[in-house]
Every structure is written in C-alpha cells, then in structure tokens.
Amino acid sequence: MTDVSPNTNRKLLLDRRPVGFAKESDWKLVSEPVPVPDEGRFVVRVRQISLDPAMRGWMNSGRSYIPPVAIGEVMRAFALGEVVDSKATDFPVGTLVTGAFGVQEYAVSSGDGVSVINQNLDVPASAYLGVLGITGATAYFGLTDVGEFQPGQTVFVSGAAGAVGSTVGQIVKILGGKVIGTAGGRAKCDFLVNELGFDGAIDYKSENVGEELRRLAPGGVNVFFDNVGGEILDAGLSNLAMRARVVVCGAISQYNSTEVTAGPTNYRALLVKRARMEGMVVFDYEDRMAEAVTPLAQWMSEGKLNNIEDIVTGSILEFPQTLMRLFEGQNVGKQILDLGA
C-alpha cells in the first residue's frame, strides 16, 4: 500500500497485456506528487470513473478504433472530476468536467476532449458519465443514425441491462417503438419490463433467445442493436425484418476470449432480408454530441429517461474488481467507481 497524502496522485499503469480476463496484476499502482499545471492547463481531481466493456479491448496490442493503451501508460478511462488547480481561463477552479482522465486520482489536462458540466440542470453530475455522456450518445446515435429507427418499429437490444442497452430501450419507448431486450437472469429481465417499460425481456441464461424473440416479435425486428456478439448475434440475425439494420456496437461476450471468436453463422440473413450490419463508434459523433445530449437532458428532466447506474465506492485499487463486474454481468446500468473524492 502506498502512502496517501493530500498531495499524492495514485494511478494505475498498464503493466502487461491480459490474456483472457484482465486481472489485478495486469496493472501497476504508482504514486507521484500531484502535478502543478503549466500555463493553459489545469488539474482535475477525479471523483467518479466510468467502467466500460471497451476497456478490455483498449488493453490489447494492435490498433482498433483507437490506439491501445501503451504498457506503462495510465489506464484509459472516462471520468468525472472537479478542477482543483488551474492556469486555464476556461476551466476555473470548481468547474465540474468529464474527460478521458484515466484511472488516477488527479489528472492534468489542456481541456482537449473535456466537457464542462452544466450545473444549472437539475440532474446528478454522474449522469454525464451515463445517459448524458458517451453512453447516452452511443445509444442515441446508434439507434437513430446508424440504426435509422423510425417510430412504430421494433427494436431488439442485447445487453439490455447494461449502460448503453438500458438507454437504447428507454429511447425506443420515448420515440414510440417496441423494444425487446436480452439480459442475464430473471431479476434483470423483470427490471427491464417493470421499471424501464421494455415490451419484452429474454433471459439468455435460461431461455432460447431465438425462439423467444420469434414469439415476442413475430414480424421480425427492424433494428437490432447488438452489444454482445456470439450466439445472441446469431439469434438476432435469424429474426430480422426486411431491410433491417443491425448496429454492431460491441461484442462483450467475445472480449475476453482467448480463442478465435466465432462469426455470425446466420450472416446470410443479411442477403435474404436485404438487411444491413454496420459498426458504430461514438467517437465519430464528437462534433454532434449536442444533437444527442439536448433531447436526452430534456427527457431526463421530464422524468421520461432514467440514468441507470451501478456505483461502487472505493479507491482506484478497486478498479480491477469493478471492471470484472461488467464481464460477469453483475452490473445493472452504468458501472461507476466512485472515489469518494
């Protein structure tokens, strides 16, 4: 354990590339004095760290949609924090901000890629890591832009109890569609239907997803928002409506695989149904974030959209176990590590 003083920044560096599930020893804890910002820069005290399935991919070597985290580099993470020291006029002390501050207690920033939180809105700041942040934008643009959802259509979302999935489902209901989701376990499924208004929920651990989906959406699904991959992707492909759109947002079932991952056997459904399968990366929408955040904030303030979050309180030492909650399917909604700062 490192000595913790108010002037110490503790951070987790990537120490080795994981094989299969990431384990604690894949990171290294380092302490350093809290840096003093240069002109034009500021220091953020990190309050809450966002945990995302994509983190596992960032730990692999080889460029994906963004470069991997380098060995010896601070583990990449989106986070919410407060400016505690500043030589940047746009970011005065006391400003609440979100950005890719990493798994550390203090981050120095030039403001690049940093969003200032509007503290006039009556929503908790953590929502900016959830439905008003990248999570919400992923759901919104994936559904409406890549998925070309139209009111009256039927949507199937996998990983529906997760941060993105639970937001997708709620947006479908707000915009006037039918939504069916998959989740692991009866409790999560009940939550989706009873609390979030899903039209149906399939427990992939105990039910045949393809058969249940056929029953719940006999006309097929117009948009399949896939966060999961694997067998559930195949089940969705076998239940497409004509000209359906399959949004490839993630593949959480595959991220920790040590074998060559299976491809979707039923991809030829794309031919039969003249359907489209398309990848979606939210970073491409950086310039259009307001398009999503404006309606999402509006719906949240009207009580139509819930920011579902799952908060673990602890130090950054808790990061590895908290990340595992995602891959073990323990979280409901956005997984956050709250540093209590």
Add this chain to the structure above:
Amino acid sequence: MTDVSPNTNRKLLLDRRPVGFAKESDWKLVSEPVPVPDEGRFVVRVRQISLDPAMRGWMNSGRSYIPPVAIGEVMRAFALGEVVDSKATDFPVGTLVTGAFGVQEYAVSSGDGVSVINQNLDVPASAYLGVLGITGATAYFGLTDVGEFQPGQTVFVSGAAGAVGSTVGQIVKILGGKVIGTAGGRAKCDFLVNELGFDGAIDYKSENVGEELRRLAPGGVNVFFDNVGGEILDAGLSNLAMRARVVVCGAISQYNSTEVTAGPTNYRALLVKRARMEGMVVFDYEDRMAEAVTPLAQWMSEGKLNNIEDIVTGSILEFPQTLMRLFEGQNVGKQILDLGA
C-alpha cells in the same frame, strides 16, 4: 430416354431436395405435348438456359428471398427463347424474350416478368442472360447502389471470374476505380488481369488471400463485393478501408455445405472500420432495370464491356452436369446451356 418429337416438351422437375451437391437423380425428366396457349398467353421455345449459383439455394426447402422450387415443379431457371405460338398481342411469333422459363424446351407465359429483347442493338441475344440481363444488373446495382462505389475507390470482388464478378470488375474499370479479384487458378487470374483489365487477381487456391490483398490494396478496400463467403469473406473483412461497404451478393462456397456454415470471424472489422455489410437481391431492382441496362448496353456497344460467357451445347439432360460446373469452378463468365433450338 424419352421419345423426342417436334411436338414434345421435355422438362426437368425437381424430384427431391439435394443433400450437399445436387445430383442428376434429384430431378426427373418428363415429356408432354407442347401446350397450346390460351387467350393472352404465348409459347416460348427455349434456346438458352442461364445457370446460376443461386439455383442450388432454390432447391432447398424453406423460404429464402423467393420461395423454393416445389417438389414436382419445373426447375426454376432464367432463359432466352423465341415466341413460337401466341395469343398475346404484345408477344408476336418470332419475338425474342428472356424470363424465368425453367429447365424445359417450351414454356407457356402470360408475359409476366418477361423482357422483350431489342433486336436492333448489335449485340448477341445471349448477352441478355449475361451483362444485359440479371447478371449485369446484379453487378451494376450491387456495386453502385448497395456498394456506393465512387470513382477513384478500390474494389475487391470475390468469384471474379464468374458471371457477376467479371462484370463488376469491368464496371469498376469503366467508372474509374481500382479492382482486385479472386479466382481459382492462375489461368483465370491471368484472364482477369490481361483480358478484363483487373489491377490484380489473387488465386485463392495457391495464395493467401488476406496477405495478397493487403499487398495489392495497402490502403484497404472501399467496396468488397462478395459472391463467395467463407474464408474469402474473412480475408476481405480484414482488409477494409474506413467506412467500407461489403455487398453480400452470394456465398457460393457455402451453398453445398451439409454442415452449419461458418460465419465471418472478422465481422468485428465492421465496428473498427465503421463499415457496413449489406445483402443484395437483384429482384428488388425490377422497376429500375433500365437504369442498369442502358449504360451496360452503351458500354458493350462501345467495346468497353465484354459479355464473358461459357456455353455448353446440349439438351436439357445436360443441365445437372452443367450446373456442377459452377460449383467446381469450371466456368469463366456466364454459364449457359444452349439447347441448339
């Protein structure tokens, strides 16, 4: 052997659903008198039958993009023929027509789905089964509409020595792009490069498709027109440029499989590259055929576009062996059975 008289129509009926490759005994030869047309109908003497990989799929039970051929029904086939008896004013005796006349010597038609061949153009009638018919339209709309090809872009086409593939490659060159194809064997590859102007050709039987494609298209491919599926689909997916379009036109490598077919392991490249994979069925373009045929006929008359065809002459008894040529990769260009009628 059935007695053949001028008034006899011989036809092949589907007799059983094949397992694996279709064999001669999956069809039954039947003879009947040539029918006399009712009012509004006409009789076509079939001259040339088009052989298409999709035929194998039509023989399976279960609806695909069109219903299967029923047991006891004439085997479905597109064909070119001449009106020899008519009670339909729009189709006088002597008219050359194409349509889904089936594997038989004479067909009765109401004109539904039948195209009259413009005999004023200086092109062989068989071209209407090839580049000026469904083959050409598949290539044209798949490339320009689903594939959203733009001049200057790089296209990868699998099954490039086939009817559709050889047309796709030629259209890319006419419209000003770069095209790389796969084919089985050095001779076919040389033909693609030397005769059709392909920028590169990969012999999938002796070369590593993924590696060769990376070498020939180091910036990745903007449009991947896939007729083949299987390992070549994966190789193409691993070489996509950003925002690439994968046109799923066929999967000839999989049609005769008796096992569950493999899915594209690399489908997650769609996410990394924000790419799209979309199914294409030419029948959806029925109302837009002129959009394709007009430029295709123009290019053909200018000598820019070649109608590559592979003609077997024989009776309809030759149909089963001629179909096998497609799956054994023996054909170059459009496979046709010419009845010598």
